[in-house]
Amino acid sequence: MPARAIWKGELQLGKHNVGVKFYSAIEDRSVHFHLLHDRDRAPVEQHIVRKDTGEDVPKEQMRKAFSVGPNTAVILQPEELQELVPPESRDIELLRFVPAGAVGDQWYERPYYLGPDDGQADDYFAFAEALARKQVIGISRWVMRKKRYLGAISAVEGYLVMTTLRRAEQVVSFSGIEPAKSATPQANELKLAEQLVKSIEADFDPQQWQNEYRERLCKLIEAKARGEKIKPVRAPKKRAEGSLADTLKASLAAAREKKVA
Amino acid sequence: MPSRKRQRAPEPEPEQDSSPRVRSLWSGTITFGLVSIPVDLLTAVRPRQTAMKLVDSEGHALGRQYHCSKEGKRLDYDDLVRGYETDDGKMVVITDQEFESVAPEMSADIELRSFVPMEQIPALYFQKPYFLAPAGKSAKAYVLLTETMARTGRVAIGSFVMRGHEYLVAIVADNGVLRLDTLRYADEIRTPESIGLPQRSKVAANKVTLFSKQIEALTHKELKISELEDQDARKLQSLVEAKQRERDAVIHPKGAEAAEDTEGGEGAKIIDLMEVLRKSLSKSAVARTAETSQPIDLAERRAQRAARSAPAKKKSAPARAKRKTARKRARRG
Known part of the structure; x- marks a missing residue:
């Protein structure tokens, strides 16, 4: 079954905008569980309570507070937060193109496949082709579902992929690493x-x-659903000891053996 | 995935951290051939600067609690189990022991199984970055692996188990430090065919030329960091500063929980990593975020953390220990 687009936007390419549809590039495969009360197997409910009194707090009394220092925060009212919501727009702004290697892996957050909007297939595939030929990715900014996004657009086997990027404030790097002599x-x-x-x-x-x-987890669930039990199988792991050089030599010998066999 | 959010245990609170030692997310061993390198895993992502706390309209700290839907009583994490609902509506309960029985024995190892060229891993696969710090006396083997990967331009592929999940990972050498990126599995990534994108049509050469020219006009060698800064955070901060000047709604909550699920809950760990690196690897190590060329000030951070952890000391030790085991349990699966 074809996937449903989650958003439509327009790549701003000078005078030639290209209409695109966004599709999640990720399929959720994780096994989801319900939290249950151990004794009566009843589902649990989550309550939001005051930490000091343990009393339930109704939704209309909940606020968000922004920390400005240790144990100091400023409460933001719903209408103030509403004013921070960016204005809606279909524009996907292309800020610059850079060689693919200019964006380190630690920036990448979540990928979307882009598909051509109706009647835009020619432009869509031509732009993907141009990106692939130039071997660059496009740094982009847009507002989707009331949120600002940063992304890198690239060509993957002829199709466009937009991967959202983390913000500069989140990405950490190190320098000046000069190991001790030992x-x-x-x-x-x-x-x-x-x-x-x-x-x-x-x-x-x-x-x-x-x-x-x-x-294995899925097999265990299936077996338990049928009323069976699975016995765990465990293999011990051996580890070599000795000097670094000796261990490397032994590893190499083992690797060669594997190749021959 | 709203159902998943509801099941998640609350993030550990930074306020509870009164110990000066490094708390890694995971400790284990990289096995490279027969060489083993003990390492600690630490988050490499700082939280977004838009992270907020949950309070009530008067500024009291709020937190999440689980209640039994039948009895209506408050539950501790130790009272919870995980149930899987089958397609025919049957609830299968999986116990902690059963979760453990399916977790691989090698859960304390990251076995490097192949070395591949970095450029062969599409951006689609990268999930979340962490730093690996040498643990114990592993500095030399750690440096050896880092230098070898840097010299050969390869990244290592392997897998490991953390908190009940098996992760496919790439280990990357970056400026003398090893980074671990969790990768998505191939079956978690859709294809143009599975989405139902149209077949690639023949492209008109003149259109490709036109787009190529536009790309060229905007092409630069490097990123411009100011383009990648958090605009939401800037706007939020200026609003907050204005309110603070007017002394409007300034409060002093203690231990409020995060208002939303945010990635990389604790910024402090980055500082921890720098301390570890300085101690075990290199006194000259410097950490910085991409947005600023200013190195992170270690002394200032320590003072902030000390100030934050002061009220936490009032909590009794058993209460803290209990929360810790509870967290471990609820994360599983």
Whole structure:
């Protein structure tokens, strides 16, 4: 069944706007549970209460407070928060294009597939083609469902993908890391480690990875629903001991053995 | 996923943190061939600066509580179990022991199974970044792995289990520090076909040229950080500052819970990581957020945390311990 678009917008490309539809690129596969009371298996309800008295607080008395210091905050009234809601718009502003590597992985938050709006397929695929040829991504800003978003638009196998980005204030980096002498590896250790990396080099193949835990959990649920029980299977794990160089050599030998076999 | 939100345990409160030691989200071992590197996992994302607390109209701190829908009584986390509703409406209860029985034995390991070129991982896969800090006496092996990945331009792919979830991860060397990115599994990512996007049509060469020119005109080598700043936070902060000047609705709540689910609940952990790195790896380590070139001031943060944790000391130790186990339980699954 085709997915439903969650929003429609227009990529602002000078005089040539391209109408696009947003689709979530993520399928939720996690196993969801209900919280129950252990004794009577009745579902639980969440109450919002005053922390000092434990009394329930009706919704109309709830407020949000913004912290301005340790144990100091400012209450914001609903009408004040309402004024902060950005004005609605269909515009997707393209601020700049940068090489794909300019955006580090820690910026990426949530991806959306974009599809062409009605009658826009030619422009849509032409823009995707241009993005792919230039090998760049477009930094974008838009307002969707009363919220401001930042994103990076890219071409993935001929289609447009918009991935939302975290804000600059959220992304942390380090510099000035100069390890102590005792922690600096020797040249021979570096060489061995490099060989070890090369021995297990591969292409990124996401299909190869399955969420085994999720599979086992689903099997357990099915078995319990039928009234059966599953016995846990556990495998012990061995670990090598010795100097770093010796361990690297042993690892390399093991990796080579694996390749031959 | 509103149903999931309701089931989530409240975020740990930063106010409770009175201990100076680092609280990592997870501790375990990276296994690289037969080499093991003990590491601590710490969040690499600071909360958005729009995060707010829940209070009532008079400024009293509010919190979430669970009540039994049948008895109407308040429940502790220890009174809760998780039930899975089957398609035919049957409720299957999964106990803590059963959750544990399906968690892999290697839950304390991140086994690096292959090294791949970074550019091969599409942005679609990246979920959440963390930092890995060397634990114990692992600094040398940690540095070795970091340098080797930097030299070869590869990132490591592996998996590990944290709080009842198995995560596919990429481990990336970044300026001498290892970062762990959780990745989505392939079956969590839709395709143009599964969404029902139209088949790619033939593109007119003149249109591609036209768009290419527009792209070129706006192309730069680097990001402009000011374009990536939190505009919502700026607007919210100026409103709050104005109200504060007028002494309008200024309150002193203690222990109010977050008004919304926000990513990366605690900013303090970033500071913790810097302390760890300085101690175990490098005295010259500097942390900064992308928006500012100013390094984060360690002394100032420590003072803030000390001020925050002062009232928490009044809480009895058993109460704190109880909350801790409760949190662990409710997160599972």
